Amino acid sequence: MNIFSLATTVLIGVLFFIAFFHLSNFLLDYFRIKAARKFALENSIRVIIFIGPAFIVLFVFIIYPVFETIRLSFYDKQGENFVGLHNYAWALNDPDFKRSIINNLGWLLVVPTLSTFFGLVIANLADRAWWGSIAKSIIFMPMAISFVGAGVIWKFMYDYRGPGDQQIGLLNAIAVSLGFEPQAWLTIPIWNNFFLMAIMIWIQTGLALVIFSAALRTIPSETLDAARIDGASEFKIFWKIIIPYLEQTILVIWTIITLLVLKVFDIIYAMTNGQWQTEVLANLMYDWMFRGGGDTGRGSVLAFCILIGVIPILAWNLYRHKQDQKV
């Protein structure tokens, strides 16, 4: 397709929705003037126009699929015959599944912790340096890059050449210059997971950083000054004042990154595709969606496992929302 047909398609798509809202509201206003003012009726039609499209999309793309996926997890490959817990039994005995669960747990432990920690430390450091905002921009930048792009960047960093050749990957070049043997980092089981996690940490630290820097500004400066006058070291201030003060923010960032990590797919898919024991749930699920024509039952089980990981966060969010509503 050339640029014009693409542009036309795009324009039609967008105009369709604008036209829907404009026309339907216009018609409603037009008939309101003519007909007797049946206010209640007019109002409910208006509500339907306002929430209708969003509700349909929400229903079709989120609500219905959640229940459908759960249903399909009890059905066979094509989703036709009920097989009970068969798919779940398969999962429990599948070595790839076990590997994925272990790896996902590893990711959940390492990535949110380190991203949050680095974000907090850097936010503090940047707050005190005159070139802090430039530093923040640089560390935040990976947030704008796609996971696949980041994958290429890091695959290049991890590139491996035989011991005799010149290394073109920075990590191996450093290893060689320090007198070590070059390594094919991504193929060393167990450790390669950490090299993949490093990519996610590299990206998500920026997110933690900007949210922390916004939150740091809310700490009353009197508190900090008082501590300094009392002779507290910066290190002590960090642990005893800043961290307790930012408790809520830390929790929020932790959950955001946890949600992302549960669904981590692109990095694994682009870098190793689950080889060398780096499999994770989302990649395994994608694999089963298409492997051998696709297996909706097994795919659904895997998706459901990701959902289970999310449920505590979901419950906590709903609880907080309820608390907010009461106020």
Added chain:
Amino acid sequence: MKKLTFSSIFSQLLLLIFVIVWIVPTFGLFISSLRDKDVLAISGWWTSFTTTEVNEIYRTEGNESQIKEGDHYYIKGNLFGEDKGKQIFRFGVTSKNIDEFEVGDKAMFKDKTEITVFENGDYIWKSQEEFKKKKGKRVFVSAKSPPSFTLDNYKEVLFKEGLGQAFLNTFAVALPSTIIPLIICSFFAYALTWMKFYGRDILLASIIASLVVPLQMSLIPILTVYNDFGALFGVAAKSYPGIWMAHTGFGLASTTFLLWNFLKSLPSEMMEAAKVDGATHYDTFLKIVVPLSIPAFASIFILQFLWVWNDLLVGLVFLDKHPSEIILTAKLKELLGSRGENWEILTTGAFVSMTVPLFIFFSLQRYFIRGLVAGSIKG
């Protein structure tokens, strides 16, 4: 300026280390994308700023280009093809002794032909008899290679590898996938904030819940629905409108939530006043809410646009992989598989895919950060 204390020097140093660690990978990619592909494959990008000594192998031209002058036959040419700014300082004609001769010396091949190589790569190959072989001979050179950068990789990647088309495709996916949810959700969020209707609280709660529902939960059922829909109406199951709606669905909760958060903060007196003046909800929406929400729209637009632009999974599942539909991230992943060793293509391709996000990032960083801080939790 504050006093330079030990702790402030230490903290600045620490920050500097973080910054260097964070910028170096991207910087290396960028530099590599500008390097000559032959050099890129054999030397680290960090060597590209200084004049380096490289040992390379070139082949002379074959018998087609020979000329006869007097009693001798000559083949003249340049080993590099054209002058690339490299300076040869030694050369050799056997693999055992690759730097046997000084430039300008006469070197003898096994078949008694004579070759002289000059500093800029020019060579004169002289023979008593006519050259017979079509293939030239190998010449080993040790050259000083000055820093040199080129845009050739970009030309290759954009026009030959099909990344240019993928770039347009990504725009065709990302723009509607950002604008449509913005339109739909602004009405939705308005209704959730300012209209009273039955079931509003449940709707709000389901938005909060949808925020965290992993997108993997939707893939299989939606794909099935699309396939059935396609089969029923005889249209392609994977299409642009299909992926727009999928992205709209997956972005709906976060877009609505952010807008709702923003609209809540608007003074309700203003809405009351408009209502008293006889304005309908649609008037209020268009004339009061939309103009006030422009900054919020900007933040949400950027978040959603970047999310869609950088997405791989949705693009893989809901679009075909043929050239007229493939998006940048999927294309890049494909190149990682098929051209895994061609780093000039990969680095350049990755950088091309990053141009738009980086442009948005540097020009609209303020809105981007504001959106994130407003509590982005993406489903």
